[in-house]
Amino acid sequence: MAEVDILGAINLALSRAMTDDPSVIVMGEDVGIDGGVFRATNGLIKSFGADRVIDTPIAEASIAGVAVGAAAEGLKPVAEIQFMGFLYPVIDQLVNHAGRMRNRTRGRLSCPMVLRAPFGGGVHAPEHHSESTEAMLAHIPGVRVVIPSSPKRAYGLLLAAIRDPDPVVFLEPKRLYHAMKEEVVDDGEALALDTCFTLREGNDLTLVTWGAMTRETLAAGDELSKAGIEAEVIDVATLNPYDDSMIAASVLKTGRCVIVHEAARSGGFGAEIAARLADTSLMSLLAPIARVTGYDTVMPLPRLEAHYMPSTARVVAVARQTMEYA
Amino acid sequence: MKLPAGTEKPVEGAVRSGAERCRVAVFAIDCRRYLETDGSPVGTLPDFAGDRDAVRELYAKMVLSRVFDEKAIALQRTGRLGTYASLLGEEAVGVGVASAMSDNDVLLPSFREHAAQLVRGVSLKELFLCWGGDERGSDFVGPRRDFPVCIPVAGHLPHAAGAALAMKLGNKPGAAVAITGDGATSKGEFYEAINMAGVWQLPAVFVVANNGWAISVSRAAQTRAETLAQKAIAAGIHGEQVDGNDVVAVRQVTSEALERARKGNGPSLIEALTYRLGDHTTADDARRYRDDAEVSRHWKREPVARLRAFMMQRNWWSKDEEQALLQRFSGEVAAAADDYLATPAEAPEAMFAHLYASLPKALHDQLEALRQGGDLGNG
Numbered sequence: 001m002a003e004v005d006i007l008g009a010i011n012l013a014l015s016r017a018m019t020d021d022p023s024v025i026v027m028g029e030d031v032g033i034d035g036g037v038f039r040a041t042n043g044l045i046k047s048f049g050a051d052r053v054i055d056t057p058i059a060e061a062s063i064a065g066v067a068v069g070a071a072a073e074g075l076k077p078v079a080e081i082q083f084m085g086f087l088y089p090v091i092d093q094l095v096n097h098a099g100r101m102r103n104r105t106r107g108r109l110s111c112p113m114v115l116r117a118p119f120g121g122g123v124h125a126p127e128h129h130s131e132s133t134e135a136m137l138a139h140i141p142g143v144r145v146v147i148p149s150s151p152k153r154a155y156g157l158l159l160a161a162i163r164d165p166d167p168v169v170f171l172e173p174k175r176l177y178h179a180m181k182e183e184v185v186d187d188g189e190a191l192a193l194d195t196c197f198t199l200r201e202g203n204d205l206t207l208v209t210w211g212a213m214t215r216e217t218l219a220a221g222d223e224l225s226k227a228g229i230e231a232e233v234i235d236v237a238t239l240n241p242y243d244d245s246m247i248a249a250s251v252l253k254t255g256r257c258v259i260v261h262e263a264a265r266s267g268g269f270g271a272e273i274a275a276r277l278a279d280t281s282l283m284s285l286l287a288p289i290a291r292v293t294g295y296d297t298v299m300p301l302p303r304l305e306a307h308y309m310p311s312t313a314r315v316v317a318v319a320r321q322t323m324e325y326a
Numbered sequence: 327m328k329l330p331a332g333t334e335k336p337v338e339g340a341v342r343s344g345a346e347r348c349r350v351a352v353f354a355i356d357c358r359r360y361l362e363t364d365g366s367p368v369g370t371l372p373d374f375a376g377d378r379d380a381v382r383e384l385y386a387k388m389v390l391s392r393v394f395d396e397k398a399i400a401l402q403r404t405g406r407l408g409t410y411a412s413l414l415g416e417e418a419v420g421v422g423v424a425s426a427m428s429d430n431d432v433l434l435p436s437f438r439e440h441a442a443q444l445v446r447g448v449s450l451k452e453l454f455l456c457w458g459g460d461e462r463g464s465d466f467v468g469p470r471r472d473f474p475v476c477i478p479v480a481g482h483l484p485h486a487a488g489a490a491l492a493m494k495l496g497n498k499p500g501a502a503v504a505i506t507g508d509g510a511t512s513k514g515e516f517y518e519a520i521n522m523a524g525v526w527q528l529p530a531v532f533v534v535a536n537n538g539w540a541i542s543v544s545r546a547a548q549t550r551a552e553t554l555a556q557k558a559i560a561a562g563i564h565g566e567q568v569d570g571n572d573v574v575a576v577r578q579v580t581s582e583a584l585e586r587a588r589k590g591n592g593p594s595l596i597e598a599l600t601y602r603l604g605d606h607t608t609a610d611d612a613r614r615y616r617d618d619a620e621v622s623r624h625w626k627r628e629p630v631a632r633l634r635a636f637m638m639q640r641n642w643w644s645k646d647e648e649q650a651l652l653q654r655f656s657g658e659v660a661a662a663a664d665d666y667l668a669t670p671a672e673a674p675e676a677m678f679a680h681l682y683a684s685l686p687k688a689l690h691d692q693l694e695a696l697r698q699g700g701d702l703g704n705g
Contacts, residue, residue, distance in 0.1 A: 025495065051495055057525060062484035062518035069488020072473065073432065074496060077488075089514075096478045097485070103680045105474050106465035110683065142681050165683035194686045241688035 002184065007177040009151035009184050010040045010116075013158040014078065016188050018048050021076060024162060027054040028063055028080030028116075037082055038118060038177060060086050064093035064115060071113040071167075072101055078162055084119035084171070085128030091136065098167040099142030111167045114158075118174035120212045120262055121309055124302040131299045132211070132263040137169050138239040138272075144168040145239040146193060149214040151182040156191030157237065163190060173212035194238045196246040202230030205319055206250040208273055209260040210236040213310060217260045220315035229323055239269055247273065248280040255286035256322045260315055265293040287325035292318045353559045355552075357567035357599070360574040363627045365635025372578040378642045384425055384573050385633050385643070386651060388417035391441035392630060393655040394450060395604075397663055398440075398457060402608040406667060408459045411438045415571070415603030418629030419535045421445055422576025422598075423505060426584055430500030432489050434473040434482045438535065439505050446472055450662030451669075458666055461676070479540075480510035483519035483532060490528035490593070501529035501587035503580070509540025511554045520561040520595055529587035531580065532595045535570060537602035538624075542615035558595035570598030571629040574636075603628065 004012060017024045026041055026048075032055040035042030045053040056063050060081055067077040081087045094115075102110040121130035138145045146161050146168055148154035154172070161168035199214060200221045209217040214235050221231040232250050236242065251257050257277060259270035274289045292310045300308050360371055367375075374380045395414055401407035413420065420441025424433065433439075433446050440453055447468025456463025456475065464474035473489075476482030486504035493500055510516050511534055523530045534554050538545050551557065558565020564586060568579040576598055583594035601624040605612045612621075637643035678685055678693045685693065 023496075054491075054526075057518070057521055059514075059518035059522065061515055062487065062522055065481065065484025065515060065519070066488035066491060066522060069434075069473075069482075069485030069490075069502070070492040071488070072485065073471065073489040073492035073502075075488075075492045092478065092481065093484070096481055097476075101474075102682070103677075104461055104464055105680075106461050106676075107680045108465045108470060109473070194688060241682075241686035243686070243688040245687075 002186075003181040004151050004184050005178045005181050006148065006151050006154045006172070007038060007040055009154040010158055010172065011042055011044075012184060012186050013155045013162070014041060014044060015047060016186055017078070017159060017162040018044065018052060020188060023074060024076045024078060025052045025054060025070070026078050026080070027056050027067065029056055029058055029082050031055060031080050036080060038174065040116070040172075041080065061089035061093060064090040064098070067113040067115065068093055068097045068101065068111050071111040072109045076112050076162060078114045078116060081115060081117040083129045084117045084131055084133060087117050090115065094137070094143050094167070094169070095140050099140050102166065103142060110165055112165045114161045114168045114170050116170045116172060118172045118177070120173050120175050121299060121305050122175040122212065127301060130305060132261065132294070134171055134239055135263060135267060135269045137171075138242070138269055140240070142166065143240065144193060145171065147171045147173065147211045147237060147239065149173060149176065149211055149235050149237070150180065151184050153191060153197065153235075153237065155184045155186075156189060157193065159188065160190035160193050164193060168193075171211065175212040176215065179215065194241055194243050196243065197235040197237050198232065198246070198250070199235050200231065200233035202232040202254070204229045204254055205231045205256045205258065205322060206247065206254045207231050207233045207258050207260060207315070207319065208236060208247055209233070210239065211262070213260045213262050216310060216312045216315055219312040220319060223312060223316045224319055229319065231319065236273070242272065244273070244276040244280060248277065251277055251281045252284045255284055256325075257285070258290045258292060258315065258319050258322055260292045260310055262294050262309055264296045265291060266296050268293055287322045290318045290322050353556070355555045355565060355567060357569065358575045358579055359569035359572050360578065361572045361632055361636050363632055365632050365639055367636070371574065374577070375574045378640070381633070381637060382642060384421055384577070385630075385637060387421045387425070387441065387445050388573065388630050388633065389651055390655050390659075391417045391420065391444055393652070393659050394440060394444070394453065397659045398454070399608060401454070401663060407454065407457050409607050409609045410457045411607045412604035413438050413440050415624065415628050416535055416537055416600045417441050418573035418576055418633070419533070419570045419598045419600050420505070422573045423503060423533050423580045426577045426580035427503055428500065430498065431584065432471045432473065432500060432502045433469065434486045434489065434502060434504040435475050436479070436482065436506045436510070437475045437477050438507065439475065442505060443472070448472070450659055451665045454663055454666035455669065460669070460671065461680075462672065480506055480513035480515040482506070483510070483515050484522070486530050486532065487519045487523045487528055490523060490530035490587075491526065493529055494526070499588065501531060501584050503531045503533065503584070505533045505535055507540060508534060508536040508538070508545050508548060508554060509543065510534065511557055512548055517557070517561070520558065520563060520593065523593040524561040524563040527590065527592040529590070530593040531583040531587055532593065533580070534595065534597045535600055536597050537600050539602050539606070539612070539616065541606045541610060553597060555595060555597035561595070563592055564594040565597070566594075567597045567599060570600030571627050571632060573629055573633055600629075601627070
């Protein structure tokens with residue numbers, strides 16, 4: 001049993017999936033001998049060979065397009081896009097092809113593919129390397145959007161994503177790549193998709209988040225606890241399809257909800273969560289649903305990014321305001 | 327993927343033309359034709375062209391495509407089919423390409439490839455369903471692995487590379503064959519796909535049906551390049567032109583490309599020179615941007631009459647047989663159209679049925695709302 005960080009867990013899951021299923025291939029820029037720019041695919045080429053760990057030319061649209069074609073013809077490609085900032089040409093393939101191949105052929109063809117991409121800020125990266133535009137991707141019917149937030153969930157959710165018979169965008173919170181270590185048993189056990197995870201239980205307030213912001217949100221939970229406020233922290237994990245039942249159940253208990261995300265506020269996925277709560281839980285709410293998010297600005301370069309990203313202090317402050325409603 | 331050996335080798339026969347210059351590469355693009363516009367043969371014909379029945383079959387499929395096309399336009403004009411892209415004048419491209427393919431191959435059509443699809447075994451009814459706005463039209467009973475038509479221009483070309491990759495890695499015997507238009511060669515995915523297929527030496531054939539027009543933008547306004555086939559040179563793959571209105575040539579050139587692909591000798595780019603005799607789609611009016619005189623000139627080169635003349639010269643075809651064939655196909659196409667028109671739409675739930683392999687719990691309430699015939703109310 002090994003203690004691994006999120007990156008190590010991703011590597012472990014890739015290796016496990018490739019060992020278990022010969023139709024799984026890994027492809028992307030620098031995923032071969034270089035092991036990926038973050039080293040997520042480190043060593044895979046040595047274990048599985050250059051036929052199954054494929055360095056691609058720099059052409060993101062076609063990395064996804066090749067994955068679509070290969071998936072429809074029987075492979076299970078796990079394609080890497082180096083940074084979310086370079087993923088936008090891929091949206092055409094996701095919207096127009098991956099997400100609808102099964103539907104438009106009435107089940108005759110399908111796209112069991114995974115598109116991995118690191119996302120989010122806080123690592124002092126150059127421009128275009130820090131955005132969180134997951135809401136754009138979560139708006140695509142037929143495409144799952146899955147985001148892990150711990151080594152165990154990275155391992156279990158990535159295995160689930162690879163085994164899933166439909167396309168999955170797997171967004172990796174790169175700020176957390178090396179942030180924590182956990183014992184991850186490489187037993188090939190996948191976690192369930194399409195469900196949230198309760199990271200902390202509490203009766204006073206529901207904090208909803210995903211990805212790297214689980215860190216600040218859990219820290220806020222600890223901080224609030226010192227003041228006698230017990231927050232429930234829910235990691236959404238699968239943004240599309242989004243199962244709101246666990247969050248609704250939590251809000252039924254707490255009556256208060258703060259949604260935390262790094263992405264810009266307007267049209268962010270927090271808006272969808274809030275709208276659903278307005279539908280399902282209005283009568284349970286004791287306070288307005290609040291959001292702690294990035295601003296509707298361009299993600300700043302590293303010198304200002306700390307001012308953009310929701311901090312533990314911001315989450316605590318908004319949570320306290322929410323608690324002030326009787 | 328392992329790179330092919332010898333990619334760093336200097337080009338053979340490099341000519342030194344001075345102290346400061348060294349010619350490192352020389353390229354040429356050939357164009358192939360076996361039948362003149364009047365049907366008379368040029369040079370030595372491929373073997374299959376000496377087989378009366380094989381040629382008659384090619385002819386029959388071109389005629390069937392044209393009869394289908396006429397019916398589809400008629401249905402659209404009378405409000406019984408959706409917007410439709412006519413293949414008039416391009417029958418030889420689809421029939422030539424698809425007739426060279428085997429059951430092991432996979433076709434990736436764009437939206438004007440009804441002829442190729444018919445040859446592959448897609449039924450007339452499925453084509454009508456597809457253009458009539460019913461997803462079941464892409465659930466082909468025949469060629470189960472063939473891709474559905476791709477409407478976003480060039481979006482399917484990387485799919486062809488991907489399908490070919492799956493065939494190569496899976497040691498499957500076939501090749502992926504994509505057909506696209508001249509406008510697609512201006513798109514990034516076109517270059518990306520032929521480039522990747524070249525790097526990995528994939529069993530793929532990319533056919534560009536150059537019909538002269540991308541809606542209203544002429545071939546000359548699309549690119550300064552003399553040929554579209556020469557774009558293969560940039561990708562380091564085989565590229566050639568063929569008279570796309572000569573079904574014998576299209577079939578032969580495609581067969582050779584498939585042979586290269588199957589032998590592991592990599593992908594090919596074929597530019598088939600043809601002409602779109604009709605509008606871009608039923609929503610287009612080509613008179614806004616091109617002269618009738620140009621269209622009339624191209625009618626003299628159209629593929630169906632050309633092959634008919636070839637067959638007549640050999641006494642392989644008669645006016646009576648022509649009449650009988652037209653009558654037979656008119657009947658078959660009308661019956662398929664009637665069958666399509668008599669097919670009720672799917673139940674509305676069908677839009678949920680194939681979105682995912684199994685419907686996620688999160689979508690159950692939306693399905694239920696649809697069943698109740700109303701919007702989602704307050705949960």
